[in-house]
Amino acid sequence: MNTIDASDFERAWNCTLSPWMRGRIAQHDLRYTEIDQAERDQLILRVLDFLNDDVVQSGRHRADDWERGWAQNLTELQESSAAEAIIPKYFGKIPIVRWCQRWIAPVDRGLEYSMLSVLLDWVADTYLQGYSSIYEFGCGTGHNLVRLRERFPEAELTGLDWATSSQGVIQAYAAKTGDSRLHAAIFAYFDPDADFDLADSSAVFTMASLEQIGTNYGAFVDYLLDKQPALVINVEPIGELLDQTQLLDYLSVRYFEKRKYLQGYLDHLRGLQEQGRIEILEERRSFVGSFFIDGYSLVIWRPVVS
Ligand SMILES: C[S@@+](CC[C@H](N)C(=O)[O-])C[C@H]1O[C@@H](n2cnc3c(N)ncnc32)[C@H](O)[C@@H]1O
Numbered sequence: 001m002n003t004i005d006a007s008d009f010e011r012a013w014n015c016t017l018s019p020w021m022r023g024r025i026a027q028h029d030l031r032y033t034e035i036d037q038a039e040r041d042q043l044i045l046r047v048l049d050f051l052n053d054d055v056v057q058s059g060r061h062r063a064d065d066w067e068r069g070w071a072q073n074l075t076e077l078q079e080s081s082a083a084e085a086i087i088p089k090y091f092g093k094i095p096i097v098r099w100c101q102r103w104i105a106p107v108d109r110g111l112e113y114s115m116l117s118v119l120l121d122w123v124a125d126t127y128l129q130g131y132s133s134i135y136e137f138g139c140g141t142g143h144n145l146v147r148l149r150e151r152f153p154e155a156e157l158t159g160l161d162w163a164t165s166s167q168g169v170i171q172a173y174a175a176k177t178g179d180s181r182l183h184a185a186i187f188a189y190f191d192p193d194a195d196f197d198l199a200d201s202s203a204v205f206t207m208a209s210l211e212q213i214g215t216n217y218g219a220f221v222d223y224l225l226d227k228q229p230a231l232v233i234n235v236e237p238i239g240e241l242l243d244q245t246q247l248l249d250y251l252s253v254r255y256f257e258k259r260k261y262l263q264g265y266l267d268h269l270r271g272l273q274e275q276g277r278i279e280i281l282e283e284r285r286s287f288v289g290s291f292f293i294d295g296y297s298l299v300i301w302r303p304v305v306s
Contacts (some may be wrong), residue, residue: 001107003032004099009118012100012287015126024121026241031107035096043096043103047292049250050258057260058212060190063162066140073141077169081176086141086169087113098289101246115288119235119296120144120207126150127233127282127300132156133199135229137187137220138209142170145182156199160187161209183305189213192223207235208295214260217268225277228303238297240266241285252293266299278303 006022009015017025026168035043056062069089076085094111099115106112128134128148132155136145139159148157159170159182170184187193189214198204204224224232237256242249256263272278284302289295 001030002034002104008100009122010102013122013284015122016196017122018125021118021122021125025118028118029108030111030114031099031112032099032111032276034102035103035105040103043291047255050292051251051254054187055258056123057258058214059260062212066161066163067165070141070161070163070169074165074168074172077172077176083146086143086146086173088126088140088143093114094291096291098248098287098291098294099108100287101243101248101294103248103291112290116296117147117206119286119288120147121151122234122253123205123235123298124148127231128152128203128205131201131203131231132160133202134205135198135202136205136207137161138189138206138212139170139184140166140209142166142173142182142184143209145170146173149179149182154181156183157183158185160185160196162186162188167226184262185275190216192219194223194226198227198229202232203233204229205233205235208237210234210236210265211261211295213262213264217262217265221268221272225272225303228305230302231281232301232303234299235286235296236265236266236299237261237295238266238283238285238292238299239263241283241297242294249294252289252295255292256295261293261295269299269301273301276304 006017006025012015050180073086091113096103097112135158137160139161142159145157167184174182239253239256244250260272272281278301280301285297
């Protein structure tokens with residue numbers, strides 16, 4: 001039995017964690033066991049079967065699925081006031097996760113969610129301090145914003161999503177907890193609302209939501225260039241940052257392609273940087289992933305003030 005501890009995160013992220021981060025990490029059960037060769041072979045076969053199958057691809061046609069999914073969380077939130085009601089249902093379904101380019105077997109089913117919570121805490125601690133307004137686009141139930149609230153008690157936090165049930169969950173949660181600085185608004189990546197303005201010196205954040213729009217990120221990037229947030233943080237599947245000479249990374253990129261996940265986004269940003277329109281501050285993989293993908297790489301950038 002092993003445990004992922006603060007020093008493992010420091011090695012993976014090449015950083016020194018703050019005392020606050022060490023305290024946060026200590027709140028999770030991060031125990032796991034290694035898998036053996038035979039288990040690994042079975043898992044590879046399972047991925048290959050998936051890649052050869054007919055699967056649901058991301059895109060416009062999935063709007064109703066997201067609407068229904070978050071409506072289920074809303075019903076739960078109305079019935080119980082538990083914070084767990086806003087955690088998406090898709091975490092922990094497969095009892096295998098990725099960590100540092102290998103599969104591990106969690107002791108606790110919640111390991112993937114715990115790892116993402118640690119990653120989000122680290123993003124907040126490292127990059128988001130000092131922003132009085134933070135917007136999460138494609139925020140789903142807003143559970144990431146609820147976590148950010150623990151780090152930033154005073155910030156104006158806004159969750160945007162194309163599913164109206166997302167706004168329902170966030171508004172219900174804000175009312176239940178008396179959080180008058182937690183807001184929600186509708187926003188579709190394919191058709192950004194040019195009238196939705198961002199506060200001065202704000203930070204924009206996405207996590208596993210640009211994922212869903214394949215190659216159709218142009219309109220959203222143009223929206224951001226127009227609104228000029230001070231910082232943009234994307235935690236998304238970024239094939240450009242994976243190492244396809246490694247089997248698990250290779251399979252991850254094949255999965256991105258199969259599901260029509262985000263593709264070419266970082267290269268697009270690199271092109272904008274060459275044109276002097278944005279500055280990319282950070283490109284790095286997190287080494288945190290689910291069974292199928294290493295889908296939480298970080299790209300941090302800002303529009304060049306015009
Ligand atoms: C995998 S969930 C991630 C939700 C949240 N960011 C999180 O980390 O739990 C993807 C989210 O993207 C949203 N989404 C997908 N396509 C979208 C689009 N075209 N415009 C706006 N939101 C979209 C979905 O409604 C959903 O809330």
